[in-house]
Amino acid sequence: MAPNSGLVVQTEQLSKIFRVGFWGKRVTAVDGVSLEVRPGEVFGFLGPNGAGKTTTLKILMGLIYPTSGRARLFGRDLGDPQTKARLGFLPESPYFYDYLTSREFLAFYGHLFGLGGSVLGKRIDELLELVGMTHAKDLQLRKFSKGMLQRVGVAQALINDPELVVLDEPMSGLDPIGRKEVRDLILRLKESGKTVLFSSHILHDAEVLCDRVAMILKGRLVACGRVTDLLEQGASHPVELVVDRLSPEGLDHLRPLTDKVVMQGDRMLVVLKSQQQVGGALEIIRAAKASLVSLTPQKGSLEDLFIREVEEHRSPTEKRA
Amino acid sequence: MKILSIGLNTFRENLRDKLLYNLLIFALLMISSSVILSRLTLGEFHRLILDLGLGSINFFGVLIAIFVGIGLVSKEIEKKTIYTIVSKPVARYQFLLGKYVGLTITLFVNTVVMALGLLVVLYAQDVPVEGMLFKALTLIFVEFMVITAVALLFSTFTSATLSAIFTLALYVIGHLTADLKTFGAKMDDLSRGILDGIYYLLPNLERFNLKGHVVHHLEVSGADLMLIVAYGATYTAVLLFTASLIFHRRDFR
Numbered sequence: 001m002a003p004n005s006g007l008v009v010q011t012e013q014l015s016k017i018f019r020v021g022f023w024g025k026r027v028t029a030v031d032g033v034s035l036e037v038r039p040g041e042v043f044g045f046l047g048p049n050g051a052g053k054t055t056t057l058k059i060l061m062g063l064i065y066p067t068s069g070r071a072r073l074f075g076r077d078l079g080d081p082q083t084k085a086r087l088g089f090l091p092e093s094p095y096f097y098d099y100l101t102s103r104e105f106l107a108f109y110g111h112l113f114g115l116g117g118s119v120l121g122k123r124i125d126e127l128l129e130l131v132g133m134t135h136a137k138d139l140q141l142r143k144f145s146k147g148m149l150q151r152v153g154v155a156q157a158l159i160n161d162p163e164l165v166v167l168d169e170p171m172s173g174l175d176p177i178g179r180k181e182v183r184d185l186i187l188r189l190k191e192s193g194k195t196v197l198f199s200s201h202i203l204h205d206a207e208v209l210c211d212r213v214a215m216i217l218k219g220r221l222v223a224c225g226r227v228t229d230l231l232e233q234g235a236s237h238p239v240e241l242v243v244d245r246l247s248p249e250g251l252d253h254l255r256p257l258t259d260k261v262v263m264q265g266d267r268m269l270v271v272l273k274s275q276q277q278v279g280g281a282l283e284i285i286r287a288a289k290a291s292l293v294s295l296t297p298q299k300g301s302l303e304d305l306f307i308r309e310v311e312e313h314r315s316p317t318e319k320r321a
Numbered sequence: 322m323k324i325l326s327i328g329l330n331t332f333r334e335n336l337r338d339k340l341l342y343n344l345l346i347f348a349l350l351m352i353s354s355s356v357i358l359s360r361l362t363l364g365e366f367h368r369l370i371l372d373l374g375l376g377s378i379n380f381f382g383v384l385i386a387i388f389v390g391i392g393l394v395s396k397e398i399e400k401k402t403i404y405t406i407v408s409k410p411v412a413r414y415q416f417l418l419g420k421y422v423g424l425t426i427t428l429f430v431n432t433v434v435m436a437l438g439l440l441v442v443l444y445a446q447d448v449p450v451e452g453m454l455f456k457a458l459t460l461i462f463v464e465f466m467v468i469t470a471v472a473l474l475f476s477t478f479t480s481a482t483l484s485a486i487f488t489l490a491l492y493v494i495g496h497l498t499a500d501l502k503t504f505g506a507k508m509d510d511l512s513r514g515i516l517d518g519i520y521y522l523l524p525n526l527e528r529f530n531l532k533g534h535v536v537h538h539l540e541v542s543g544a545d546l547m548l549i550v551a552y553g554a555t556y557t558a559v560l561l562f563t564a565s566l567i568f569h570r571r572d573f574r
Contacts, residue, residue, distance in 0.1 A: 062408060064572040100330075108330050112409045153405075
C-alpha cells in the first residue's frame with residue numbers, strides 16, 4: 001500500500017482473528033477491511049452490533065493489534081507516537097476515573113499530552129463550556145449521569161485539539177436531546193476543519209451527518225461511498241400514485257409498470273417500480289381519462305440499503321430459518 | 322513526566338479508596354492491641370510489642386500491595402478506562418510504570434503512618450527505639466515493592482481474582498524458599514538441580530525479614546543491608562520488565 005499522506009485514515013485488507021475460549025477457537029472479527037477517510041470529512045462507520053466496528057476502531061487506536069493487513073493514520077504506520085498526538089478518541093459507553101472531578105479528569109489527560117499551566121486551565125474551561133458542563137466542573141464523575149459522562153468523554157477526546165476525532169457509538173444510550181447535541185457537536189467539529197470518524201448502528205444519524213459512510217457486516221465491508229451515491233446505486237426508488245376511476249383496461253396497461261396495486265373502491269394506490277416508469281404511467285392514466293390524485297416519490301434510505309445488504313449476506317441456512 | 326502524571330493520578334485514586342483506610346485502621350488497631358496483649362505476658366512485653374507491631378505493618382502492607390496492586394491494571398482493563406490512556410501518546414510501559422509508581426507512593430505513605438503508630442506505642446510503653454528498627458522498616462518497604470511488582474505482573478495477563486490468589490501464594494512460598502534448598506540437599510542430583518532452580522527463581526522474601534534481629538538485638542551491617550536492598554530492586558526491575566513485555570503484546574478487548 002502506498003502511503004498517502006493526504007489521507008487521514010487508510011486501511012488495507014485489515015483483518016483480526018480472535019482466539020476465544022479454552023481451546024482457542026478462531027473467530028474472525030474483522031475480515032479484509034480497506035477504507036479511506038479524507039481530511040475534513042465526516043465518515044460514518046455503520047453496521048449492526050457485533051459487526052466489527054469497534055474492533056476496527058480499536059485497531060486504529062492501537063488497542064488491538066491486527067492479525068494481517070495494514071493501517072495508517074496521517075500517512076504513518078500505527079503506533080507512531082506522533083500520530084497519537086493528533087487524534088482524539090471517545091470509546092463506546094466510556095467509564096472514567098470516577099473519583100476525579102471534571103477538572104481533575106481533564107487536567108490529567110492534558111498532562112499526558114504535555115500540556116500544563118494556564119494554557120491547560122484555559123483549554124479545560126473552553127471544553128467544559130463547549131460540552132455544557134461548566135456547572136459540574138467540581139463534581140466527582142461517579143455522580144454523573146450517562147449523558148454527562150458522554151459529554152466529559154467528548155471533552156477528553158478534544159483536550160489536545162486533535163485533527164482526527166474518533167467516536168465509537170457516540171449516540172448510543174443517549175436521550176433524543178443528548179443525541180441532537182452530539183450531532184450538533186459533530187457538525188461543529190466539521191466546521192472547524194476537523195476530520196470525524198464515528199461508528200453507529202443508528203442509520204438515521206449517519207444519513208444526516210456523514211459525507212461518506214462504510215457499512216460493515218460480519219467483519220466484511222459491504223458498501224462504502226458517498227451517502228447520496230449509495231442511496232442512488234442499485235436501489236430502485238419506487239413512486240406511489242393514487243388514481244381515481246381508472247378503467248379496467250387502463251389498469252391492465254398499467255400492470256407491467258407496477259409492483260403493487262391496492263384497490264379501495266374507486267380509488268387505487270399504484271406503486272411504480274422506479275422513477276423511469278412515471279412518464280409511461282401518466283400517459284396511460286391520461287389516455288384512460290382517469291384522474292391523478294397524488295404522485296409521491298419514495299426516498300430510499302440507508303436503512304433500506306442496510307436491510308438489503310443484511311438479507312444478501314445471510315447464509316443459506318439462516319435464510320431457510 | 323507522563324509516568325509521574327499517571328503515578329500521581331493513581332496515588333489520588335488510592336487516597337479516595339475506602340479499602341485503603343479500612344486496612345490502615347486495622348493495622349493501627351493491631352499495633353495498639355499489642356499493648357493489651359503484652360499485659361498477658363511475663364516480662365517479655367518489649368519483644369511482643371516490637372514483634373507484633375512490625376508483623377502488623379508487614380501483614381497489612383502486603384494486603385494493601387496485593388489488593389490495591391491487582392486492581393491497578395485489571396480494573397483499568399475491565400472498566401475500559403485504559404482505552405482513553407493508550408490511545409493518547411503514552412507508551413504502554415509508561416502506563417504500567419506510572420501505575421507502579423503510584424502504588425509505591427501510596428505504600429510509602431502507609432508505611433510511614435503505620436511506623437509512626439508503632440513509634441507512638443513504643444514511646445508510650447517506654448520501649449527503647451534502636452536503629453535496627455528503621456533498617457527493618459526499610460526492608461519491609463522493599464518487600465512491599467517486590468510484592469507490588471508481582472501483583473502487577475500477574476494482573477497484566479490474568480483477572481483480578483486470579484492475580485490475588487497467585488500473588489498471595491507467591492508471598493507465602495517466598496517466605497519458605499529456604500526450605501526448598503534444605504529439602505533439595507537430601508535429594509538426588511536431578512531433583513536438587515530442579516529445586517535449586519526454583520529456589521533462585523522465586524523471590525526469597527525471608528531476606529527482607531529483620532523482625533528477629535530487632536527483637537533479639539542482633540546487628541545487620543550497612544553493607545549487608547545494601548545488598549538486600551539491591552536484591553529487591555533487581556528482582557523488582559526484572560518483574561516490571563517482564564510485565565511490560567507481556568503488556569505490550571496484549572489486545573484490549
